[in-house]
Structures are given as C-alpha cells and as structure tokens.
Amino acid sequence: MTDTERKPHWIRYKIPGGKRFLEIKRIVNNLGLHTICTEAGCPNSGECFARGTATFLILGDTCTRNCRYCAVNKGIPSKPDYTEPERVAQAVSELNLKYIVITSVTRDDLPDGGASIFAETCRQILLLNPESRIELLIPDFRKSLEHSLSVILKEKIYILNHNIETVKDFFHLLRPAGDYEHSLRLMRLAADAGLTVKSGLMIGFGETIEQIKSSIETLINAGCSIITVGQYLKPGKEFYEVKKYYHPDEFEEIKEYAINIGFKKAFCGPSVRSSYLADTII
Numbered sequence: 001m002t003d004t005e006r007k008p009h010w011i012r013y014k015i016p017g018g019k020r021f022l023e024i025k026r027i028v029n030n031l032g033l034h035t036i037c038t039e040a041g042c043p044n045s046g047e048c049f050a051r052g053t054a055t056f057l058i059l060g061d062t063c064t065r066n067c068r069y070c071a072v073n074k075g076i077p078s079k080p081d082y083t084e085p086e087r088v089a090q091a092v093s094e095l096n097l098k099y100i101v102i103t104s105v106t107r108d109d110l111p112d113g114g115a116s117i118f119a120e121t122c123r124q125i126l127l128l129n130p131e132s133r134i135e136l137l138i139p140d141f142r143k144s145l146e147h148s149l150s151v152i153l154k155e156k157i158y159i160l161n162h163n164i165e166t167v168k169d170f171f172h173l174l175r176p177a178g179d180y181e182h183s184l185r186l187m188r189l190a191a192d193a194g195l196t197v198k199s200g201l202m203i204g205f206g207e208t209i210e211q212i213k214s215s216i217e218t219l220i221n222a223g224c225s226i227i228t229v230g231q232y233l234k235p236g237k238e239f240y241e242v243k244k245y246y247h248p249d250e251f252e253e254i255k256e257y258a259i260n261i262g263f264k265k266a267f268c269g270p271s272v273r274s275s276y277l278a279d280t281i282i
Helices: 019-030 043-050 084-096 114-128 144-150 168-174 179-192 209-221 247-260
Strands: 055-060 099-106 133-137 159-161 199-205 226-232 265-269
Touching: 019 084, 019 209, 055 084, 055 114, 084 114, 084 226, 099 114, 114 144, 114 265, 133 209, 144 179, 168 179, 168 247, 179 199, 179 209, 199 209, 209 247, 247 265
Parallel strands: 055 099, 099 133, 133 159, 159 199, 199 226, 226 265
Antiparallel strands: none
16 A cells, blocks of 8 residues: 555645746746755645745755655755845745745755855845845754854844754654754754744654654744644655654644643644745734
C-alpha cells in the first residue's frame, strides 16, 4: 500500500490551476526566481497561488543541510546572485503583493549564512513597495548567529519566523546538522530585540501529544507569540516515514492548548504550513 493510499479522508488538496496561479508561475519563472511552495512540494501551493500569495526562496535552490523530511535540493550551492533581491522586489511589485514571506535554503557555506542577502531583499522590496509588510523565515545561522541577526535586525521586518520543525526528542534524528538549543536561542535573541517571533512544528513523526505540548511550552518560553502546527507528509520514498496522521480534532486540541498558555495566534491543522495564510496575520 502506498503512502497516498494510506492518507485519511481529511488529507485533501486542491489541484493547482487558475488565472492567478498561472500569473504567479509566469512572473516567478520569467524573473528566474524560486518559491519554497514549488521547491519543497508544498501541498497548498495551488490554493496559495490562487489567492495571490507565495513564499520566495532566496539564495538559490540547493541546501547545504540534509534534513530527512525536506524535499528541497541538497548539495553544493552555486554562488549567491546579488541581483536576486532586485528581482524579488520586481516580482512583488508586478504581483501587487502587500504581505511577503521571504525564506532561503540553509547556506552553511557563506560566512553570514546569507543574512546580507536577506537584508538587501528587504531593502529592495520596500524601495519599490513601501507599504508592504515582510515576514522573514530564516535559517539558524549556526556559524554566525549574533552577526547575522544584527544585520537582519537593521531592516523593517513585520514578523521574524524560524521553524523548530519537530519536537526536541526527534530533532537530532530529523535535523542532524541543526541544534535545538541554538534555534531556541535565536528566537530568544530576536524576541528580546523587540521583534514578533513565529515558529512552526510538523507532527506525524512518531511524537506524542505530550511531547508536542512540551515543545509548544518551550517555544513560548523562547519568546514566540505565533505558532503553526501541521501534518508531516512524506515527499518521496527516500524520506522519513509518516508514523501518524493526526485527526482535525487533535489539531484543535493543540491549538486550544497553545492559546491557553499565551500564544497570540495559533494556526493548527492538517494542511497548515509555516507560511500558509501568513497574510491573514495582518
């Protein structure tokens, strides 16, 4: 039996299509850009594109990490393209986007992890689109945390997002090149600097409800005020197996728990991803 055949009836997604979807695809392709929606095989890409939203993936499409759940290309990246920030800004302008999410592959090969490109992308977007709001979904900057954050914090950012991705007990298994405590420290530094901090979990790897709630507590203690929790879906046969499909009622329980312990916003459900409906936070 295939993974698709095992999916419960509540795991259903719209087939990508429609005028707005095609327009975004055309503009992104014409400008030589990438979206995480496409590169990571996000199941919501059709819906989000149709709504006129997309999450831009900067610093190329090849990641230096090898996380066991992620469909993004892994390997040796090409050199940064320093014209990319201008092209992202042009895409935002052509698409008339008011809320923009910018993320990247992890670039352990760069001294600042790509922070300067994030910063320049913010500047270029606001130069052409001064009323836009920007959410940055950043990697962990493991080799340059303080410096990289100092570069980013100089820019006008609406929300700083850094995904913890999984509960602590599964972190090293699924993210062998990452560090759980380092990610928490990043969020605490950003929160202490006055930024609104957001993070996200995927569930379905074999964790328990108790482990999920413990991680949610850890995140709020690290300064997070917005959380996303979604169902992990195996993107290919070589990736980590789905151990459980959580029922929508269980996601509702998780959401209620997050709100009850103090999160301002909690987006929890089978289809939720880090950037899903991000613009509704405005």
